[in-house]
Amino acid sequence: MKKIVYVVLAAAMLFTTTSVSAMTESELAEKLTKTYEINGVMFSATNAQKVEIERYFRENEVPEADLDFISKKFDEALAIIEKGDATSIEELTSSEKDQIVALFNEVSEKTKVRITLENGKINVYGVNGGDKPFTVVTDEIVRYTDGTNYLIALAGAISLVGVAAIVLKVKRANAK
Amino acid sequence: MLNKVKKIIKGIAIEIAFSLFFSSFFIFSVYFLFRDKIYNSIFLINRLIVVEKNTETEDKEISFDSVKKRLVHYPYYGEVWATIRIPKVEINAVVYHGDTLDILDKGVGHFSGSYFPAEGGTVIIDGHNSPSQFGRIPGLDVGDNIIIEAKYGTFTYEVTEGKIMKATELEKINIQDDREELVLYTCYPISAIGYKTDRYVIYAKLVGEEYEN
Incomplete structure (x- = not known):
C-alpha cells in the first residue's frame, strides 16, 4: 500500500x-x-x-x-x-x-528553430526546414530605395564632357 | 620615330575619346527617350519569371482568418504575395514579402516587421524611386486610391497624406495594431543623383476589402 x-x-x-x-x-x-x-x-x-x-x-x-x-x-x-x-x-x-x-x-x-546570422541580419527558418527563411530580422525599418542607374548617370556625364570638348574645339577653330 | 609614335598614340586616344562620347550620348538618349518602355518591359519580364517560379514552388495556401484577424499561413521571405496598383500614377508592381536590396531589384518589398493587409495594423511597403516602382508616388493626392491584390483578397486604401521625411524620422514610425494604416515610401528627391537621406512617404487608410473564398 x-x-x-x-x-x-x-x-x-x-x-x-x-x-x-x-x-x-x-x-x-x-x-x-x-x-x-x-x-x-x-x-x-x-x-x-x-x-x-x-x-x-x-x-x-x-x-x-x-x-x-x-x-x-x-x-x-x-x-x-x-x-x-x-x-x-x-x-x-x-x-x-x-x-x-x-x-x-x-x-x-x-532545436528545430534554425537561426543564421548574415551581415547584421538574423535569418530565422521555419520548423519544417528548407532553404527559404521564414523571416529575416533586422534592426532597422527604413531601406535605401534609390533606383538611380549610375551607369546612365556616368554616360550622361561623359556625354556632357564630350559636348563641351566639341564646342570648345569649334570655338577655337572659329577664333582662328 | 618618337614623334611618330606620339602622333599614333594621340590619334588612338582621340578615337577612343570620341567613341566613348558617342556611345555614352547614344545610351543616355535611348534611356531618356524610352525609359518608361524599358522599365515596363523589365516589369513584364519579371512578372513572367515570378508567375513561372510560383507555379513550381508554391506549397502553402495563404488564406485569412477573419476571427483572429491574422493570416492562416504566411508567405516565405522573398515570396511574391500581392500586386500593388495605383491607377492615378500608373503604378502596377509585384509585392514581395521582405525588402532586402536583392528583393527591391525585382519588385516592391513588404517590410516583414509590419502587418499584412486586413490584420488591422501598420502595413509598410517600400520600393525604388524608378518609374516601374514608386518613382511616381509624389504625384498622389489625398483621396487617391491604392489597391493591393493579395493572394487572400483585394484591399483598397485611400491616401490621407503624402510628405517628405528624413529617413531617421521614418525609422521611428510606430508599428501598431490598433488601426489599419498603409505606409508607402521611396528615396527622395526622385531624379537627383547622390546619396539620399529623405524619403517620400504616403499614408493611406483602408476603405474596402474583398476576400478570396
Whole structure:
C-alpha cells in the first residue's frame, strides 16, 4: 500500500513539475517580447521584432522541449548583458557578442528553430526546414530605395564632357 | 620615330575619346527617350519569371482568418504575395514579402516587421524611386486610391497624406495594431543623383476589402 502511494505521489510530482516547466508558444512569445530592466536601462524587442516573433509562433508548431530550451538560452543571454555594463545592444563588447552568438548557434543546433546570422541580419527558418527563411530580422525599418542607374548617370556625364570638348574645339577653330 | 609614335598614340586616344562620347550620348538618349518602355518591359519580364517560379514552388495556401484577424499561413521571405496598383500614377508592381536590396531589384518589398493587409495594423511597403516602382508616388493626392491584390483578397486604401521625411524620422514610425494604416515610401528627391537621406512617404487608410473564398 505504501509503495503504491509513493508511486502515485512521485507520478503526481513529476506531472506537476513537467506542467510547471513546460512553456507554451504564446508564453515564450510573451517572454521574448517583454521589457527588461538591465543596468538601469529598459531592453526590449522593437515593435517590428514583436510582430515577427508572434507571426513565427503562429505559423510554426515548435516542440515543447525546444520552447523550454530557447527560453533557457534567452535567460542566459539576458544574464550576459546583465553581467556587463552595456546600456544598449551596440555597447556590448566583442566577447559578450560572441557569447550571445554562441547561444544562437546552440539553439540552431539543438532545436528545430534554425537561426543564421548574415551581415547584421538574423535569418530565422521555419520548423519544417528548407532553404527559404521564414523571416529575416533586422534592426532597422527604413531601406535605401534609390533606383538611380549610375551607369546612365556616368554616360550622361561623359556625354556632357564630350559636348563641351566639341564646342570648345569649334570655338577655337572659329577664333582662328 | 618618337614623334611618330606620339602622333599614333594621340590619334588612338582621340578615337577612343570620341567613341566613348558617342556611345555614352547614344545610351543616355535611348534611356531618356524610352525609359518608361524599358522599365515596363523589365516589369513584364519579371512578372513572367515570378508567375513561372510560383507555379513550381508554391506549397502553402495563404488564406485569412477573419476571427483572429491574422493570416492562416504566411508567405516565405522573398515570396511574391500581392500586386500593388495605383491607377492615378500608373503604378502596377509585384509585392514581395521582405525588402532586402536583392528583393527591391525585382519588385516592391513588404517590410516583414509590419502587418499584412486586413490584420488591422501598420502595413509598410517600400520600393525604388524608378518609374516601374514608386518613382511616381509624389504625384498622389489625398483621396487617391491604392489597391493591393493579395493572394487572400483585394484591399483598397485611400491616401490621407503624402510628405517628405528624413529617413531617421521614418525609422521611428510606430508599428501598431490598433488601426489599419498603409505606409508607402521611396528615396527622395526622385531624379537627383547622390546619396539620399529623405524619403517620400504616403499614408493611406483602408476603405474596402474583398476576400478570396
